[in-house]
Amino acid sequence: MTATAPAGTRPQIPRQWLSPRTAVRSFPLLRAAAPALLGYCAVRVLGVLMLLGVGSSRHRPVLHRLGTLWDAGWYVRIVEHGYGSTNGLVGSHGIAYSTRAFLPLFPWLAEAVRAVLPVAPGTALVLVASLSGIGAAWGAYAVAARCHGHRAGVVAAVLWGVLPLAVLENTAYSEALFSCLAVWTLYAVLDRRWLTAGLLCLLAGLSRPSAMALTAAVAAAAAVELYRCLRGRGSVRWWRPLTAAVLAPLGWVGYILYVGRVEHSWGAYFRIQRAWGSSFDGGAATVKWFEQVFLSHRAATGIPLAYAVMALTVFAYLLLFAIAVLQRQPLVLLVFSAGLLAIDLGNGSPYPPLARFLMPAIPLLFPLAASLSRLRSRATLLVVLAAAALVSGLYGAFVVFYGGAPS
Secondary structure: OOOOOOOOOOOOOOHHHHOHHHHHHOOHHHHHHHHHHHHHHHHHHHHHHHHHHHHHHOOOOHHHHHOOOOOHHHHHHHHHHOOOOOOOOEOHHHOEOOHHHOOOHHHHHHHHHHHHOOOOHHHHHHHHHHHHHHHHHHHHHHHHHHHHOHHHHHHHHHHHHOOOOHHHHHOOOOHHHHHHHHHHHHHHHHOOOHHHHHHHHHHHOOOOOOHHHHHHHHHHHHHHHHHHHHOOOOOOOOHHHHHHHHHOOHHHHHHHHHHHHHHOOOOHHHHHHHHHOOOEOOOHHHHHHHHHHHHOHHHHHOOOHHHHHHHHHHHHHHHHHHHHHHOOOOHHHHHHHHHHHHHHHOEOOOOOOOHHHHOOOHHHHHHHHHHHHOOOOHHHHHHHHHHHHHHHHHHHHHHHHOOOOOO
C-alpha cells in the first residue's frame, strides 16, 4: 500500500529526481546529443575568442558590435520602440525603410529576456541567437542521427557551427532562431508528430519569411501521409497531417496580413521589402550578379573576399543538394532545402545570392557529415573540423570588423 502525504502538505520530490545527471538520463535524446552539443559549443567558443582577440586589438567592444551592427540595429529599434519606428532613411524605389520588414518572434523573445535579466536590447538579442544556435545544433544532431547514425549526427552539429557565416549564430540576427525552429519542425515530421510540426512551423513563420520553404516541406509531407491514411496505410489519424498543413503557414501569412492592415494596403509587406531591393525575379538578378563579379573585366582585378566566399558557399550547397537527391533524403528534407535554394537564387536584390539565407538548410550538411563520419581515424576527423573552425572564426572576425553586411 502506497503512503500518501498528509492533507495540506505538498508531496516531497525525491532528491535524486533533482539531480542534473538524472535529468539528462531521463531524456535519452539529450544524453545522446551531448557530444554533438559539446563539439558545437567548442567551435563556437573558438570563434568568439577570435572575435574578442580582434576586437581587443581594435579597441572595439565585441558584444556591443554583435548586438547592433547592420540588421541587428533594426531589431534593437523594435525592442526599444516597437513597430512603426523608422530611421528616416529612404531605400530603393523611394520607399522608406521600416521596422515592419522584420518579423516579430526574435524581438519578442529578446523582450522576454530583458524582463528577466537587466541587459541591453542588443545583448538580449545576442543571447536569444546564441541559445537558438545551440538548439539548432541539437536539432541537426537529432535529424542527422535519425537519417545517418549517431556519429554523422555529431559531425552535422559541429558543421553547423563552422559554416562560413557561423558568426551570425552569435549575432543579433534571426537566422539561428529560424534554423532552430525549422530543424525541429523537420524532426517532428520525420517522427510523425504532426501537431508539433505544425505549431513549430507556425512559430518559424514568425521569425523569417524563409518559412515559406518550411511550409511547403510540411505540406508536401502531410499530403503524402494523408494519402497513405486514405489508402488505409497511414500510422496516424488523417486529421493530424491535415491540421499540420493548415497550421504551417499561419505565422508568416498572419504577419503579412497584419502589416497590410496597419499599412492600409494588403501588399504593404512586399512594398516595404522593396526598400531593400528585395523581390523575386526567378534568378535573373543572380545570373547578372555572377556575370558582373566573375566574368566582367572587373574580375581580372580581383574578386572581393566576401563575394568569393558567398559564391563558393552557394555552389557547395547546390552540389550537396544534388548529392542529397541521389542519396534519397526524406521528402520533407529535400523540399525544404529546394525551397531555400529557390528563394535565395530567385532573390531579386542587388547582391544575390546571399549565403546567409542558406544557413537554415541544415539537411544539406548531412551528406558531408555522413562522409566525414566514415573516416577511420578520429584524429583526422578532429583535425578537419578544427581547421574548419579556425577558418570560420577568421572569416567571422573579418565580417564583423572589416567586411560589409553579412551576405
